[in-house]
Amino acid sequence: MLQLEVQSPEMRTPQATKTAVMVIGGAEDKVHGREILHTFFCRSGSSDAHIAVIPSASREPAITGGRYLSIFGEMGAKQIELLDIREREQCKAAETLACLETCTGVFLTGGDQLRLCAVLADTPAMQMIRQRVKRGHLTLAGTSAGAAVMGHHMIAGGGSGESPNRSLVDLAVGLGIIPEVIVDQHFQNRNRMARLISAIAAHPDRLGIGIDEDTCAMLEGNALLQVVGKGTVTIIDPGEVSYTNQSQVEAIAPLSVHNLRLHILSHGDRYHLQHRTVLAPTHQLPS
Amino acid sequence: MLQLEVQSPEMRTPQATKTAVMVIGGAEDKVHGREILHTFFCRSGSSDAHIAVIPSASREPAITGGRYLSIFGEMGAKQIELLDIREREQCKAAETLACLETCTGVFLTGGDQLRLCAVLADTPAMQMIRQRVKRGHLTLAGTSAGAAVMGHHMIAGGGSGESPNRSLVDLAVGLGIIPEVIVDQHFQNRNRMARLISAIAAHPDRLGIGIDEDTCAMLEGNALLQVVGKGTVTIIDPGEVSYTNQSQVEAIAPLSVHNLRLHILSHGDRYHLQHRTVLAPTHQLPS
Numbered sequence: 001m002l003q004l005e006v007q008s009p010e011m012r013t014p015q016a017t018k019t020a021v022m023v024i025g026g027a028e029d030k031v032h033g034r035e036i037l038h039t040f041f042c043r044s045g046s047s048d049a050h051i052a053v054i055p056s057a058s059r060e061p062a063i064t065g066g067r068y069l070s071i072f073g074e075m076g077a078k079q080i081e082l083l084d085i086r087e088r089e090q091c092k093a094a095e096t097l098a099c100l101e102t103c104t105g106v107f108l109t110g111g112d113q114l115r116l117c118a119v120l121a122d123t124p125a126m127q128m129i130r131q132r133v134k135r136g137h138l139t140l141a142g143t144s145a146g147a148a149v150m151g152h153h154m155i156a157g158g159g160s161g162e163s164p165n166r167s168l169v170d171l172a173v174g175l176g177i178i179p180e181v182i183v184d185q186h187f188q189n190r191n192r193m194a195r196l197i198s199a200i201a202a203h204p205d206r207l208g209i210g211i212d213e214d215t216c217a218m219l220e221g222n223a224l225l226q227v228v229g230k231g232t233v234t235i236i237d238p239g240e241v242s243y244t245n246q247s248q249v250e251a252i253a254p255l256s257v258h259n260l261r262l263h264i265l266s267h268g269d270r271y272h273l274q275h276r277t278v279l280a281p282t283h284q285l286p287s
Numbered sequence: 288m289l290q291l292e293v294q295s296p297e298m299r300t301p302q303a304t305k306t307a308v309m310v311i312g313g314a315e316d317k318v319h320g321r322e323i324l325h326t327f328f329c330r331s332g333s334s335d336a337h338i339a340v341i342p343s344a345s346r347e348p349a350i351t352g353g354r355y356l357s358i359f360g361e362m363g364a365k366q367i368e369l370l371d372i373r374e375r376e377q378c379k380a381a382e383t384l385a386c387l388e389t390c391t392g393v394f395l396t397g398g399d400q401l402r403l404c405a406v407l408a409d410t411p412a413m414q415m416i417r418q419r420v421k422r423g424h425l426t427l428a429g430t431s432a433g434a435a436v437m438g439h440h441m442i443a444g445g446g447s448g449e450s451p452n453r454s455l456v457d458l459a460v461g462l463g464i465i466p467e468v469i470v471d472q473h474f475q476n477r478n479r480m481a482r483l484i485s486a487i488a489a490h491p492d493r494l495g496i497g498i499d500e501d502t503c504a505m506l507e508g509n510a511l512l513q514v515v516g517k518g519t520v521t522i523i524d525p526g527e528v529s530y531t532n533q534s535q536v537e538a539i540a541p542l543s544v545h546n547l548r549l550h551i552l553s554h555g556d557r558y559h560l561q562h563r564t565v566l567a568p569t570h571q572l573p574s
Contacts, residue, residue: 188451189449197551232451243565
């Protein structure tokens with residue numbers, strides 16, 4: 001796609017725009033208020049936004065990606081690109097890196113988180129996304145599978161309707177954008193509390209974040225998490241855990257996990273990821 | 288049923304027997320190890336036990352009750368009675384009260400907790416059960432609906448697969464044997480975490496106790512809760528909650544509840560209900 005304006009090798013979002021990492025629980029509103037997608041559009045620079053959609057998690061990348069292209073186009077983004085990455089080789093191609101070096105927003109669609117990681121992990125493309133996110137030059141959003149990959153540890157699959165137990169969750173390695181968290185998505189909608197607790201029991205140095213559908217945990221500056229959307233974000237904090245039998249019992253045995261801290265957060269709630277505290281409630285979010 | 292031995296107007300369990308209130312999450316093993324039902328049998332006096340089964344929650348009280356009669360008979364209880372109470376008037380009948388005055392164990396079956404409360408609440412029969420439990424003269428067990436009624440507030444119904452919200456749970460008044468708790472049963476099996484959180488958000492002076500199938504929260508001396516069985520007991524303690532929007536939002540709005548304490552307890556774990564602390568783990572339970 002032709003660059004209309006080339007200012008510098010590395011573009012960045014307009015100075016007034018605060019970039020963010022947006023972890024979306026899936027099934028975000030694509031038709032009516034589009035609150036979460038519009039927030040992504042704004043955080044990518046609004047009418048100055050240059051958005052790259054990466055549909056690599058999806059089995060139908062053109063269809064899945066195309067839908068987001070239309071939405072961000074309707075919103076008035078300046079430039080939109082589909083980065084239809086299906087092979088790891090594409091992650092070092094010059095045109096891919098040129099796009100990722102200049103875009104102001106990257107959107108990871110849903111699909112299969114294992115496929116997404118298989119294609120993107122440990123590639124120059126991922127390295128560029130990570131660095132630009134860290135510098136605050138790029139807003140990164142992921143929905144469903146695109147959300148699952150955000151932690152170092154990733155939930156690849158699992159079940160529900162059982163007592164928490166080690167075999168209830170399949171863990172893999174994610175993309176590590178927010179390494180200290182383990183994300184679960186479609187969270188209350190698919191009754192995933194037991195599997196997230198099982199994951200956190202196995203990795204009590206991490207923080208469990210369960211995100212409902214049409215809900216976003218939006219992280220600013222590597223520390224401040226805000227909730228946007230229709231459902232809840234569940235935080236499972238094992239920082240004070242006094243005992244777990246996790247390493248002592250067989251995989252299907254029910255777990256003991258004593259003294260977890262649990263927060264149910266809804267729209268407007270803010271949580272400090274480093275301090276592990278909920279901030280005093282406010283209904284006035286900075287835009 | 289003829290009393291073979293009449294010692295005093297009020298029988299009590301043998302001195303060596305520690306009575307308990309056994310809150311069972313439903314679907315307890317009735318065929319193989321029968322661990323929970325055998326614990327009830329022992330806590331009712333073993334071969335000296337005089338057990339009354341109250342099947343009032345069930346639509347088929349004779350069948351439901353009969354099954355438990357057979358089981359406790361096979362175990363060797365001295366005397367077993369079916370208290371087939373279908374009307375409130377039966378709760379003041381002399382033969383009902385005579386049974387409840389002398390028995391050493393009462394078992395409440397599953398069914399519909401609203402029906403059970405409608406028949407038993409605020410009756411002389413219930414008054415006698417409550418007093419004798421309090422004095423430690425009687426072991427009381429309830430499974431499923433029989434467990435749901437244990438608190439002052441009772442979950443009468445509700446849903447799953449949604450963000451916690453007020454409309455997710457229907458609350459009624461229970462029998463108040465352990466007034467400070469709100470019990471939910473078939474807990475992880477039916478994905479009821481969100482509805483128990485919703486109930487606790489409405490009553491943050493109570494303690495949420497979610498009990499999985501074939502699992503029992505056994506309370507001794509009004510304070511010490513022990514877990515018996517195959518699944519987990521989930522404790523949701525709102526004692527440190529710093530904020531909830533529960534009273535401010537409409538019924539279907541997602542809830543905020545900050546700073547809940549969450550314990551996942553498995554077989555052998557012990558929790559002090561008054562101190563609201565988990566005791567140091569032990570795998571040696573007092574018998």
